[in-house]
Amino acid sequence: MTTHAPTPPTVERGPRPSRPAPAAAPRALRRWGPAVARAAEPVLAVGAVVAAASTLAPFFTGWGWALRVGVAALVGALLAWLVTWRRLPGWALAPVALVVLAVGQLYGLHASRTLYGLPRTDALRATGDGLLSGWARMLTVTLPADATPDLLALPVALSFAGAYAAVLLVLRTRLVVGVALPALVVLAACLALTAGRETWALVPTAAMLGTAGLLVLVRANRASTDDGASLADAHAVGVDLAARRRHSTAGRVLIGLPGAAAVVALAVLGTSALPLADGSNRADPRAVYEPPVQIDQGLSPLVQVRPQLTEPAVPLYRVRVRTDGDPADVRQVRLAALDRFDGALWTQAGRFVLAGSELPHRTTYTAGADTVQLDVEVLAGSGVFLPVVGEPVALAGTTAALDEVSGTLVPAGADDDAPRVQDTSYTVTSLVAHLDGVQEAAPPPGDAGLVALPHVPEWVGERADVARAGGATPWAQLDALATSLRAQPYDPEGLPGHSYGAIERLLRTEDPAHGYAEQHASAFAVVARALGYPARVAVGYRLDPARAVDGVVEVLSTDVHAWPEVLLDGYGWVAFEPTDVTNTVESPQEEPEVPQVAPDAVAQPAQADDTATDAGNEVAGGVLARVARTGALVVGGLLLAVLLLAAGVVLAKSVRRTRRRTRGTPARRVAAAWREACDVLREHGVPVALARTPLEVARTAGGAGGAAAAAADAFTELATLVTASVCSPADPTDATARRAWALEADVRRRLAARTPLPRRVLAAVDPRTLRGPRTRPVADAAAPGARPGSTPDPEPVPVGGQDGARRAG
Incomplete structure (x- = not known):
């Protein structure tokens, strides 16, 4: 009607x-x-x-x-x-x-x-x-x-x-x-x-x-x-x-x-x-990814001070320091900043990452800062570090890696295209803080490792009490500590080492041992940490203005020096000078007894062996090979995940097909066979409209051509069977259900025989048929406004009277 x-x-x-x-x-x-x-x-x-x-x-x-x-x-x-x-x-x-x-x-x-x-x-x-x-x-x-x-x-x-x-x-x-x-x-x-x-x-x-x-x-x-x-x-x-x-x-x-x-x-x-977070504790994936730049420092750079002081002078660098084109009053350049102390050695706990032309700026200076340009020509290989001053903020002329915390630069030598350190000429732009008002500065809250001291001897606390009595402000106490250490005689041929034992020999009241910058800088940093101030030891070279020619200073190996630095809020790392290199003494001609040297001599090579084990990481394939290996592992993991997902889809379809074929009344199994056959058509790219009857779907599939045409007879017979089973007043028998599933298997077999292998694989892993159908009128797909490539929602539901609906579920 x-x-x-x-x-x-x-x-x-x-x-x-x-x-x-x-x-x-x-x-x-x-x-x-x-x-x-x-x-x-x-x-x-x-x-x-x-x-x-x-x-x-x-x-x-x-x-x-x-x-x-x-x-x-x-x-x-x-x-x-x-x-x-x-x-x-x-x-x-x-x-x-x-x-x-x-x-x-x-x-x-x-x-x-x-x-x-x-x-x-x-x-x-x-x-x-x-x-x-x-x-x-x-x-x-x-x-x-x-x-x-x-x-x-x-x-x-x-x-x-x-x-x-x-x-x-x-x-x-x-x-x-x-x-x-x-x-x-x-x-x-x-x-x-x-x-x-x-x-x-x-x-x-x-x-x-x-x-x-x-x-x-x-x-x-x-x-x-x-x-x-x-x-x-x-x-x-x-x-x-x-x-x-x-x-x-x-x-x-x-x-x-x-x-x-x-x-x-x-x-x-x-x-x-109303910010939910202030951004100070962001989840940064960079923090959990290990950088490929590994530095082989060998011995602590502080250990290498004495050999350079006592051996013949070797030209290492040509350095020009300028501010707005004019020479700047900078008396030393820094190679490394050592911020971890284990009781025997000062080492660097930095994390080096590859740097570009612009370097991160971490400090806000209370009294302002000078922009200093340092032009460096490396004459001879002198280790893995590049000279800098202050806080580096820009780099030109070379490829380097940077420790953002300490401001230490190293050449990116793991790359075959990167220049060797002795062939490098570069310009580093840095910020050097003004010290106006530094006398009132205090240390900022920060890394607990910068004040850590392991197994502190009793005499360290006593020296800290003496320094604390020198003034009420941090600057006064630190200045008093530096003044007391400068009073110690300077001996470039003194006993090497900077452990607790070496510092105690320097500071003991009876028969003190004469030392040089290594012990003076280490003693200052240890006592400053005992006072609660974040301190580290810097190693670098002094710039002798008397040797300047047209503003260029030639740095020799005998200019090596070490000094302590303390972190003060608004001023960054402020350098102190606890060593008076002019207060020299006559050194003994004979070496001291062996038992006095043994403690430090044993401790230092032990550290060298530990740090040397990381040497292979820098050269083993280079940065590019390591990154490529990581990428290959990620791609392999993704491919494995895709294969597992595809296997899960195939397994889910198999389980669903078995459940549809074996469970329920004959009417339910007949309707399930029809749904399974429609799913097979959908997987092979044949649209199955929801609003059409099974016979209409069969006619549409038969006229679609291709693989669907080969299965048209079996699909039409199945459509007739399911229509009769659902709409008939009599219940279908088990034989009818078995015939329906035989026709479904015939449809599946004929489609597979006429479909290329890649398309069959894609049909087998297609997960779309695992979800239920979405109701959408078929007219939507044929409407003038339909987008190209869109298809109507598949899977018809058999229709019929009340009895048919009850039997089909």
């Missing part, structure tokens, strides 16, 4: 519905309205991804990186539109994107390594390393970093993949909120990479949220007002559905757009006024 909707009274009032003017307006609006919305959605999706990628601004120096990241997003969006326009199958989307990404990285980031447009071996290797290990490289550099190709590999890939996925979701699915997921993933990744910087990412985050909110608003509004077959039906009964939808659209925009803007504004204001 056909029923007709009652005709509204307005239709009976003459020719009004047929007037040309009112009819023309809705058609014009239908032409450009949905088109504008569809064009806006991909643009907004790409805009959200670009806004999320802008969170990387604190990671890089300058904005030169933004052009490449933006172009990558545009290429990803165009590729997504192209594969949708060409109606590529779903299984081809990821391989196509990976090929385009690899080619884009090759010619976009490593074009200089190509030969007449053809990639060389090193260009291919660099492209592969960037795709596999770019994330590891980004976790092992100082921030902000230079926008080098190896560091841009991951941001370019993220931007490309995010835009590609976002536009695909817009064009090929009906998701609403889900289209914002790629931008959220890019935002989370970029925030994790920049967690080491103490900067707020509020502006790019708000921009991403605002763009994503507008995208969701437009998409939800368009999805509810798409043109379809219902327009013609409404016009036939005299209802101006287009006009009603236009009014609805205006209402949604007027309410939704200000609402979305208000939500973003409230989020921004709430984050600024």
